[in-house]
Amino acid sequence: xxxxxxxxxxxxxxxxxxxxxxxxxxxxxxxxxxxxxxxxxxxxxxxxxxxxxxxxxxxxxxxxxxxxxxxxxxxxxxxxxxxxxxxxxxxxxxxxxxxxxxxxxxxxxxxxxxxxxxxxxxxxxxxxxxxxxxxxxxxxxxxxxxxxxxxxxxxxxxxxxxxxxxxxxxxxxxxxxxxxxxxxxxxxxxxxxxxxxxxxxxxxxxxxxxxxxxxxxxxxxxxxxxxxxxxxxxxxxxx
Amino acid sequence: xxxxxxxxxxxxxxxxxxxxxxxxxxxxxxxxxxxxxxxxxxxxxxxxxxxxxxxxxxxxxxxxxxxxxxxxxxxxxxxxxxxxxxxxxxxxxxxxxxxxxxxxxxxxxxxxxxxxxxxxxxxxxxxxxxxxxxxxxxxxxxxxxxxxxxxxxxxxxxxxxxxxxxxxxxxxxxxxxxxxxxxxxxxxxxxxxxxxxxxxxxxxxxxxxxxxxxxxxxxxxxxxxxxxxxxxxxxxxxxxxxxxxxxxxxxxxxxxxxxxxxxxxxxxx
Numbered sequence: 001x002x003x004x005x006x007x008x009x010x011x012x013x014x015x016x017x018x019x020x021x022x023x024x025x026x027x028x029x030x031x032x033x034x035x036x037x038x039x040x041x042x043x044x045x046x047x048x049x050x051x052x053x054x055x056x057x058x059x060x061x062x063x064x065x066x067x068x069x070x071x072x073x074x075x076x077x078x079x080x081x082x083x084x085x086x087x088x089x090x091x092x093x094x095x096x097x098x099x100x101x102x103x104x105x106x107x108x109x110x111x112x113x114x115x116x117x118x119x120x121x122x123x124x125x126x127x128x129x130x131x132x133x134x135x136x137x138x139x140x141x142x143x144x145x146x147x148x149x150x151x152x153x154x155x156x157x158x159x160x161x162x163x164x165x166x167x168x169x170x171x172x173x174x175x176x177x178x179x180x181x182x183x184x185x186x187x188x189x190x191x192x193x194x195x196x197x198x199x200x201x202x203x204x205x206x207x208x209x210x211x212x213x214x215x216x217x218x219x220x221x222x223x224x225x226x227x228x229x230x231x232x233x234x235x236x237x238x239x
Numbered sequence: 240x241x242x243x244x245x246x247x248x249x250x251x252x253x254x255x256x257x258x259x260x261x262x263x264x265x266x267x268x269x270x271x272x273x274x275x276x277x278x279x280x281x282x283x284x285x286x287x288x289x290x291x292x293x294x295x296x297x298x299x300x301x302x303x304x305x306x307x308x309x310x311x312x313x314x315x316x317x318x319x320x321x322x323x324x325x326x327x328x329x330x331x332x333x334x335x336x337x338x339x340x341x342x343x344x345x346x347x348x349x350x351x352x353x354x355x356x357x358x359x360x361x362x363x364x365x366x367x368x369x370x371x372x373x374x375x376x377x378x379x380x381x382x383x384x385x386x387x388x389x390x391x392x393x394x395x396x397x398x399x400x401x402x403x404x405x406x407x408x409x410x411x412x413x414x415x416x417x418x419x420x421x422x423x424x425x426x427x428x429x430x431x432x433x434x435x436x437x438x439x440x441x442x443x444x445x446x447x448x449x450x451x452x453x454x455x456x457x458x459x460x461x462x463x464x465x466x467x468x469x470x471x472x473x474x475x476x477x478x479x480x481x482x483x484x485x486x487x488x489x490x491x492x493x494x495x496x497x498x499x500x501x502x503x504x505x506x507x508x
Contacts, residue, residue: 032503034503067503075334075506076503076505077500077503096340098339099340107331109331109332109334110334110335112330112332115260119259122252126248126249126252128341129245129339130245131241131245135248171335
């Protein structure tokens, strides 16, 4: 755990009817419709993720998995319901929420094409408000952990898609979040890259963090999850 | 103190990011400096050809217009922020700022710093070339005062860029009408000719924005051009506009981001 939250924070932020100990991630009655009057893509979704738990959400393309992840990340608001991390709302306390939760969006976006991997990671550490004295060490740690040594000085637009994905994953774990949201994280990764990702996830879970992993139904993965849920017609059901 | 230091570190990260992106386009500084030199050359010969009412010598008009050319660059850099944010929306990097503890608003404000510093560098090059090549006479005793005056003016100019950034986030269209606004401000701000030449109704427009006061003050400090008003009044206007517009523009930015998050359009580009 990153130790970002104090007990006082948890007591202030925790809404009344919740469990005594706020969960790493909780979605309550989350609904979202992209067009008014149309069937909602998410329909009163509830999801609780426990300490040290790794949950997968699967579903066919376009069913609303990414929308759910974006709401959990605090990027967009639900029409109804709310998301919380340790009882902290992304709308009410965005700065604290973003210290707790880190999001890997699907695709290959979110990188500065013309700057090097090392500078990219340094940028990421600083906007994540990693204490200044720790920035250099964290960057080196991420480079070593995700085997980016040979790529460290290379510009991102001169890298392969798999290499870019590895940088994106390094940026997701670099701030040492308590909750990690991974939207189709295996995209473009080779076996070695996938093993590095599994290792980072394992380490986070060992420290009591939580992971929400989202991937299309039928994606071939031998990876073990504590729970797998299917998103169907706006609702989460056990797979 | 630590929170302040970490914020400063994040601001530094954004400025350094913009600096490295800028450096990756190797010919940009040379090409923009050359554009300034061509403008100087053009106006140097225009000042020799045309007699402008209110200027006793061609050199007085040339001095007047050189400061205007330098400030046009600053004006453009204020509005360029919305274009940068538009590119960030497309690349998905604004999302990264938004989903960081630093946040989208501070990220957008930090994004304004490098272009403004760069515009300051270009303005310095313009004045240096004007002095060294075209014989511009700077009023050296008050030149150092131009720096704090410019910083103050930037605070009053900056909100225009932030308003346009808010508009870009809301509409996904960069520089929505910005080129018209810049052209209009160049005219009513008296960047190329004295506003006294404008019709009376247009002179009113010169009073309701900070560019006229800032231009007049900087001209006075840099080339000893006479002022229509007092230095104190010009300063009061600049400070007043900054005090009013900075919070308003930050609020507009906040509202635009929250609107995008509520509607879900923040992910669109």
